[in-house]
Amino acid sequence: MNGRRLVLKQGAAVVASLGFALPAGRWGMALAAPLLTRGVYSAPGITYSGLYIADAEKLWSKNGLEAKLQRVQGGPLAMAALTHKDADFCGIASTDPVVGWGKGIKTLTVAAFTGKLAMQFTARNDWLARHGVSPTSPLSEKLKAFKGARLGASTIGGGPAQYARYLIRQGGLDPDTDVKILAVGFGASRIAALRANQVDITVGDAPEADQVELEGFGHLFINCAQDVPVYSDFPYTVLSVSPEFAEEQPDVVRRIAQTIGQANDLYRSNFGKVVDVMRSIYSAVDPKALERALQRDVDSFPAGGRMTEAMWKNMNEVALNLKMIGSPLPTQEGAFWTNKFTVG
Numbered sequence: 429m430n431g432r433r434l435v436l437k438q439g440a441a442v443v444a445s446l447g448f449a450l451p452a453g454r455w456g457m458a459l460a461a462p463l464l465t466r467g468v469y470s471a472p473g474i475t476y477s478g479l480y481i482a483d484a485e486k487l488w489s490k491n492g493l494e495a496k497l498q499r500v501q502g503g504p505l506a507m508a509a510l511t512h513k514d515a516d517f518c519g520i521a522s523t524d525p526v527v528g529w530g531k532g533i534k535t536l537t538v539a540a541f542t543g544k545l546a547m548q549f550t551a552r553n554d555w556l557a558r559h560g561v562s563p564t565s566p567l568s569e570k571l572k573a574f575k576g577a578r579l580g581a582s583t584i585g586g587g588p589a590q591y592a593r594y595l596i597r598q599g600g601l602d603p604d605t606d607v608k609i610l611a612v613g614f615g616a617s618r619i620a621a622l623r624a625n626q627v628d629i630t631v632g633d634a635p636e637a638d639q640v641e642l643e644g645f646g647h648l649f650i651n652c653a654q655d656v657p658v659y660s661d662f663p664y665t666v667l668s669v670s671p672e673f674a675e676e677q678p679d680v681v682r683r684i685a686q687t688i689g690q691a692n693d694l695y696r697s698n699f700g701k702v703v704d705v706m707r708s709i710y711s712a713v714d715p716k717a718l719e720r721a722l723q724r725d726v727d728s729f730p731a732g733g734r735m736t737e738a739m740w741k742n743m744n745e746v747a748l749n750l751k752m753i754g755s756p757l758p759t760q761e762g763a764f765w766t767n768k769f770t771v772g
Contacts, residue, residue, distance in 0.1 A: 462494040463680055469499055469519030470506040471582070472615060473633040474721065475542045475665040476519050477706060478691035478733070484705040487690050491683040502586060510535065516673055517684050521587030522663040522743055523752060529764060530753035536674050537765040539667040539685040539733035541692070544652075545659035546728040547588055550637040551649040555628040563647050567655055571599025580612035580627035587664075588631045594746050595656060616712075622646055635713055635721035642717050653728050658746065663739045663765075664728070678769070685769035689733035695726050734767045 469476050479497060482488050488495045498515075500506050503524035509515040511533060525535040556562060559573040574596055581589040593603035601607065612621040618630045623645055630636065637648035652659040667688055674681050694702050703719050710718055740759040747753045758764050 462489055462492055463683070464494050464496065465516045465680060465684060466514070467495060467497045467517045467519065467684075468506045468509045468515045469497065470501075470503045470521065470524070472499065474635065474706065474725065475546055475633050475728075477702070478541050478688040478729070479519060480709050481691035481694055481702060481705050482687050484708070485691070485694065485701070487687045491687045491690075493680075493683050493687065495684075495687075502583060507533070507535075510668065510670060513670075516677075516680070517667055517669045519665060519667055522666050523587040523590055523747070525666070525668050525764070526743065526747050526757065527752050529757060530747075530755075534671055535668045535764075536671045537663070537666045537668045537735070538674065538681055538769045539688045540663050540730050540735045540739070541665040541667065541688065541733070542728045543661070543663060543730035543735065543739060544725075544728040545591060545656070545662045545664045546633060546725050547591060547631060547652045547659070547664065548634060548637045548648055549592075549629050549631050549650040549652075550622060550640050550646050551629045552622060552625065552646045553644075554625075556647065556649070561649075563649055567650070568599065570650055571596065571601070574599060574629070575601055575606045577607055577629055578627040579607050579609045580618055580621045580630040581609055582611065582614045582618065582632065584609060584611050588633075590750055590752065591652070591659070591746070592631045594750055595650075595652070595659075597749065634725055635710070635717045638717035638721045639713060642714050651724070653725065658742050661736070661738050662742050662746075663735055666735075666765075667733070674769075682769045685733060689731075689770045692729040692733050693731060695722075695729045696731070699723075699726070732770050734770050735765055737761060740765060 469479060503520045506518040506520045507524050507528055510518045519541060525537055528535060561570055561573045579592060583589065589609055596603040596607055610627055612618050612627060618632050619636055619640060621627050622630050622640060629649065640646040641648065667685060669681055703722060706718060706722060707715055737759055744757045744759050748756065
């Protein structure tokens with residue numbers, strides 16, 4: 429991460445157990461020393477911008493925390509770190525705790541980094557021309573064009589690929605036979621695969637589509653947060669803890685959740701500051717592409733990191749359709765998710 433102030437150590441190994449100090453006073457009072465908390469997150473990207481903003485704006489320390497974070501390769505490793513108590517919290521795609529819940533692995537989601545599916549499909553210009561579709565075509569026509577397409581995703585089984593399968597089904601196609609989904613890696617690797625014509629479309633996060641448009645070989649084809657109704661109110665990336673940790677250390681969980689909520693709130697109260705922070709993180713990305721992507725997705729970052737039951741009902745619909753779970757999630761607040769740590 430090139431010297432970012434937050435300890436963001438890349439790699440597949442889960443952090444060793446570090447432990448944390450007990451609170452020295454009531455919430456909101458000055459502490460003799462910050463509480464050490466350990467977290468992991470499952471992928472790079474703007475959807476986890478709350479972590480970077482919290483670091484740059486010293487929100488962790490303002491909330492009496494010292495955060496030790498590690499990026500791991502995908503949701504399963506992040507979930508493993510949480511369940512094996514090698515991390516106190518994890519930033520993951522919402523599919524990960526949902527699938528875990530269906531397998532009897534109980535977690536509690538306490539904040540949302542993103543409350544819309546801030547996921548994009550970017551298509552090559554020549555593919556668009558061959559199929560007679562464009563970014564302004566009706567969604568139904570866009571989905572029909574997927575037949576026979578090569579779709580590049582970070583992994584075959586990760587959240588973006590799963591969400592793509594659901595959307596493809598809504599267009600009347602079979603994602604297993606009508607579309608070829610290929611694992612092409614994260615970020616720059618996806619862009620490279622699209623540029624080299626190894627795939628026709630990619631599915632990923634901003635600002636990839638904006639970068640591709642500036643380079644001139646493709647366009648943002650489907651913006652899920654705006655173009656797909658079920659995805660416009662949806663818990664995409666979330667912050668989860670174990671129920672035991674929430675019960676034993678509620679004050680620490682509150683500090684963690686409110687830190688992310690405060691980072692989200694800067695999108696509305698000081699957007700220029702957010703742009704500055706993210707430019708320092710994504711220095712290799714064209715600043716115009718980055719700012720355009722951030723401006724378009726402002727509404728994807730929910731105020732205070734708070735969630736709604738409607739979000740989880742939409743997730744429940746998608747998860748059941750994809751057979752991620754065999755029975756419905758408890759979508760009411762209090763069992764699988766809660767806002768009680770982000771309020772007050």
